[in-house]
Amino acid sequence: MKKLVLLFAALSSFSVAAQQSVNIYSYRQAFLVDPVVEQFTKDTGIKVNVLFAKQGLAERLEREGEHTKADVVMTTDISRLMEITNRGLTQSVENKTIFENIPAHLRDPKNQWFALTTRVRNIYASKDRVGKIDISYEDLASEKFKGKICTRSGKHPYSVALVSSMISHHGEAETKKWLQGVKANLARKPQGNDRAQVKAIKEGLCDISIGNGYYFGKMLADKNQKAWADSVHILFPNQKDRGAHVNVSGMALTKHAPNKEAAIRLMEYLSSANAQKIYAEANMEYPVKPGVAYSPLVASWGEYKADNLEMAKIAANREKAMKLIDEVKFDL
Amino acid sequence: MNLTISKKWPFFSWLLALTLASPFAAIVWQSFANDQDIFNHLYQTVLPDYIFNSFALTVAVVAIATLIGVPCAWLIANYEFPLRRYFQWALILPLAMPSYVVAFVYTDLLECAGPIQTSLRQLLEPDTVGTHCYFQVRNLGGASLMLALVLFPYIYLLMRACFNEQSSSLINSARVMGCNTWQTFYRLSFPLARPALAVGITLVAMETLADFAVVKYFAVSTLTTAVYDTWLGYGSLAAAARISAIMLLAIFLLIGIEKYARRQQKYYQHAVGQETIVRPKLKRPQQIITLLFLSIVFFAAFLFPFLRLIEFAFDYFSESWNAEFIEYSLNSLLVASLVSLFCLLFGLIFGYYKRLSQSKTREVPGKLASAGYALPGTVLAIGVLIPLTMMDSGVNSLFKSMGTSGPGLILSGSLFAIIFGYVIRFSAIAVGSVDASLAKVPPSLDMASTTMGLSPLKTMFKVHMPLVSKGLFVAALLVFIESMKELPAALLLRPFGFESLATYVYQFVSDEQLELGALAAIVIVVVGLIPLIFLDKYLDSTQPSNSKHAKRQ
Numbered sequence: 001m002k003k004l005v006l007l008f009a010a011l012s013s014f015s016v017a018a019q020q021s022v023n024i025y026s027y028r029q030a031f032l033v034d035p036v037v038e039q040f041t042k043d044t045g046i047k048v049n050v051l052f053a054k055q056g057l058a059e060r061l062e063r064e065g066e067h068t069k070a071d072v073v074m075t076t077d078i079s080r081l082m083e084i085t086n087r088g089l090t091q092s093v094e095n096k097t098i099f100e101n102i103p104a105h106l107r108d109p110k111n112q113w114f115a116l117t118t119r120v121r122n123i124y125a126s127k128d129r130v131g132k133i134d135i136s137y138e139d140l141a142s143e144k145f146k147g148k149i150c151t152r153s154g155k156h157p158y159s160v161a162l163v164s165s166m167i168s169h170h171g172e173a174e175t176k177k178w179l180q181g182v183k184a185n186l187a188r189k190p191q192g193n194d195r196a197q198v199k200a201i202k203e204g205l206c207d208i209s210i211g212n213g214y215y216f217g218k219m220l221a222d223k224n225q226k227a228w229a230d231s232v233h234i235l236f237p238n239q240k241d242r243g244a245h246v247n248v249s250g251m252a253l254t255k256h257a258p259n260k261e262a263a264i265r266l267m268e269y270l271s272s273a274n275a276q277k278i279y280a281e282a283n284m285e286y287p288v289k290p291g292v293a294y295s296p297l298v299a300s301w302g303e304y305k306a307d308n309l310e311m312a313k314i315a316a317n318r319e320k321a322m323k324l325i326d327e328v329k330f331d332l
Numbered sequence: 333m334n335l336t337i338s339k340k341w342p343f344f345s346w347l348l349a350l351t352l353a354s355p356f357a358a359i360v361w362q363s364f365a366n367d368q369d370i371f372n373h374l375y376q377t378v379l380p381d382y383i384f385n386s387f388a389l390t391v392a393v394v395a396i397a398t399l400i401g402v403p404c405a406w407l408i409a410n411y412e413f414p415l416r417r418y419f420q421w422a423l424i425l426p427l428a429m430p431s432y433v434v435a436f437v438y439t440d441l442l443e444c445a446g447p448i449q450t451s452l453r454q455l456l457e458p459d460t461v462g463t464h465c466y467f468q469v470r471n472l473g474g475a476s477l478m479l480a481l482v483l484f485p486y487i488y489l490l491m492r493a494c495f496n497e498q499s500s501s502l503i504n505s506a507r508v509m510g511c512n513t514w515q516t517f518y519r520l521s522f523p524l525a526r527p528a529l530a531v532g533i534t535l536v537a538m539e540t541l542a543d544f545a546v547v548k549y550f551a552v553s554t555l556t557t558a559v560y561d562t563w564l565g566y567g568s569l570a571a572a573a574r575i576s577a578i579m580l581l582a583i584f585l586l587i588g589i590e591k592y593a594r595r596q597q598k599y600y601q602h603a604v605g606q607e608t609i610v611r612p613k614l615k616r617p618q619q620i621i622t623l624l625f626l627s628i629v630f631f632a633a634f635l636f637p638f639l640r641l642i643e644f645a646f647d648y649f650s651e652s653w654n655a656e657f658i659e660y661s662l663n664s665l666l667v668a669s670l671v672s673l674f675c676l677l678f679g680l681i682f683g684y685y686k687r688l689s690q691s692k693t694r695e696v697p698g699k700l701a702s703a704g705y706a707l708p709g710t711v712l713a714i715g716v717l718i719p720l721t722m723m724d725s726g727v728n729s730l731f732k733s734m735g736t737s738g739p740g741l742i743l744s745g746s747l748f749a750i751i752f753g754y755v756i757r758f759s760a761i762a763v764g765s766v767d768a769s770l771a772k773v774p775p776s777l778d779m780a781s782t783t784m785g786l787s788p789l790k791t792m793f794k795v796h797m798p799l800v801s802k803g804l805f806v807a808a809l810l811v812f813i814e815s816m817k818e819l820p821a822a823l824l825l826r827p828f829g830f831e832s833l834a835t836y837v838y839q840f841v842s843d844e845q846l847e848l849g850a851l852a853a854i855v856i857v858v859v860g861l862i863p864l865i866f867l868d869k870y871l872d873s874t875q876p877s878n879s880k881h882a883k884r885q
Contacts, residue, residue, distance in 0.1 A: 067738070
C-alpha cells in the first residue's frame, strides 16, 4: 500500500507545475498556440501549459468539476465556445482591458466567452476556368456548377457552421434544398481538408471549393503547396448582399480555474495588440482588436463585407444543421 | 483440471476485471440516458449506410489480412529459403507504423490529385483540361486494403508462433502418411492453428471497428463516424454510447460463433519441443514466388511509407525539428513499458483463473477486461474519466470532511489515467495471446505437476512459463508497440505538461499536415523498432526457447 501511495505521488508529480502557471485546454493545435503564449511567458514569467485535443475537452472539464487544473479553454469554432458556456463550465470575466480590446459583438453578452480572431469561409475559384467572379454561397447549388465543386466533409465544424448560418438566413426547408443542390454539384465525395480541395482545383478535378481564408496564406508559404494556391483566386462570397460567413476562434475562463489571476492576465494578453499581431501575422487570421493591422498578404486580398449574423445564432442552429447534413447524406 | 487454487485468485481476478470494465460499464450506463431523438434520426438517415460500411470493412480487412498474414507465417515457419531470417522480422516491422501515418502517405500519393495520377495524366493526355481520375482510392476498398496492410502482422505473428510450436513430429508423420504440402497445411497445421487465428482475427476485427483515422482519410463513414458525430456533433454521449455498445455486442457475437464452431476441438502441444525443426528447402521457382510475395508485402506495408516519411522529414526538416523529441520519446517509452507490463500481468491472472478454476464463469473476467479494445479511443477515454473523476472527488470530499484540503485529481489528472486507459484498451491483446498460448499446454502436465506436489504458482513458473514464454513475449511486445502509437485516448487522458511522440505527431496529422510531423513519426517507428530487434533474437526459433530452461533445471 505504501508503494502504491508512492506510485501515485510519483505519477501526480508529473502534473504539478512549479512556478506560477496557467493551464489551457486547447482545441487549437499546440503549435499554433505556442508562438503567442511563449511571448507571454517571456514578458510575465508565468508558465503556460497547453493541452491540445481535438475532441472531448469539454467532457473532461465537466467530469473534473471543481478539481480541474484547467484555467482557460481555447477553441477554433463558435459552437465549441457556446458548448462549454451552455454546460456551465465557464465564468464571466469583467475586465476593462479585455472589453476595450474585443468589440462587444465578438464577445458573449454575459462575458462568458471572447473571440480572439475571425476567419472567413471563403470560396476558391480556378484562375483559368472560373476567374474572379461575384459569387454567393447560394450559387454553389446552381446548375452551372454541376460536377465542379469540391469540399471537405459536411460534418466538419466549419461546414456545419456555414450550414447553420444558411438556416438562420433561409430556414430549414430552403437550406435542405440548397444542401441537396450543392451535393448534386460535387465533383467527388467530400474528403480531405480545405487545402486538399484547392489542390484538386489545381489538378483540374474541380473548379470551385470552399475553405477558410488563412489556408490560402499558409499554402502560399509552403514550398510544395504554393502552386496549388497560385492556381486559384480567393473570393469573398455574398459581397452584394449580407456578406461572407464568419466564424471565430476564442477563449473562455473555466468556472473553477485554479489560477484565475494569472489566467486573466493571459486573457488580457491574448486580446492585446501584441498577441493579436502575432495571430494576424503567423496564422493569417483577422485580429479582433480594432486597429491591429492585417498581415500584408491578408490585406492584399482586400476589404470585405462580413455577415453580421450573431455568433450565438450560428451555434444555436448547430444541431439542425447536423441533421440536415445527415438527411441529404452529404458525406455518403 | 485437477489443480486447486487459493481463494484469493478468483476474487482478485474478478475485482481486476470489474475495475478494468468500469469505463465500459460507465459507457453502457450512459447509453440508457434519454436521447431517443438523435438515435432515431440517425437510424432513419445514415445509420444503415454506416452499419453496412462497418460490416463490409471488417469483413474485407479480416479477409485481406488473413490472406497476407497466414501465407507469410506458413512460409517462414516451415520452409528454408534465402533471406528467410530477414523476412522473419521484417514482416513484423509494419506494426511499428501508426495506421494514420500509412493512411496519409497512401492517400496523399494515390488520390486523384496525387502525384501518381497527376503524372499519369501528364504522360497519357497532356492536352486535356477537364481531368478525370484513373482510379479512386478514397473508398471502402482503399480503406480495407490500408487497414489490412497495417494489421496483418497480428495474424502473421500469432500464426507463425503457432506454426513454429507445432511439433515437427506431427508434420513429419503427416508427410510420411503421404500428405503433400497443401494437405499438411489444411488438414493438420491450419486446424491446429485455429485458436491462434481466431485470436488474430478478433484483434484485427476489433481494431478495424475502433479505427477512426484511416476511415476518415479514406472518406468512409462507419459506425465509428456515427459515434463521433452523435457525441461531438449532437452532443449526445448517450447515443454515442449506445452505438458503441451495439458494436461491442457484434464483436462478442462473432467471438461466440467462432468458439461455438470449435466447441468439440481441443488441441494440445507436445510437452517439450526437444526436436529441432527441419525446414525443407524450397525449389528455385517456388523461392522466386515466395521472395516476390514477401518483398511486395514488406515494401507496401513498411518500406515505402517509411521512405516517404524520410522524404517528408528532409523536405521540412527546419520546420519539424524539435529539441524536445528526446523527452517525448522517453515519455512514450515509459508509458508503453508500464502498460505492457501491466497488461501481461493481468493477462496471466485471467489466463490462470480460466485454466485452474472449475467455475462455469471462469472465462468471464478475461472477456470483460477485453471489452475496451473495440471502443473507439475517445469514447474509451470518456469512459475512463467517469469512474476516475468519481473516485477523485470521493477522495477529495474525504479530505474535506477531515478538515484538510484534498490532493486534487490524483487519478484522472495524473499519468495514472493514461496508463489505466491504455491497459484497458490493450489488455485484450495480452489476454488473447496468453489464452492462446496456455490453451496449447496439455492439462496432463498440470496433473503431473500437482502429483509431484508443486503448488499452482510453482506449476505456473516451472512448468507453464517455459512453454508459453514465447507467446507471452509476443503479447507484451504487441501491447508495447500499440501503446507507442495509440492516440485518441492519450490526447484526452494525459496530464498537463505530458507530451508523447504520438500526441505530438497528432496535431499535424489532425490537420492532414503530416509533413511537419514526419520527423516525430519517424521517431515513433524507430523507437517501436527497438523491441522488435529483441523479439527477433528471441523468436528465432530453430531452437525452441524452452530448451534453455530445460538446461537450467
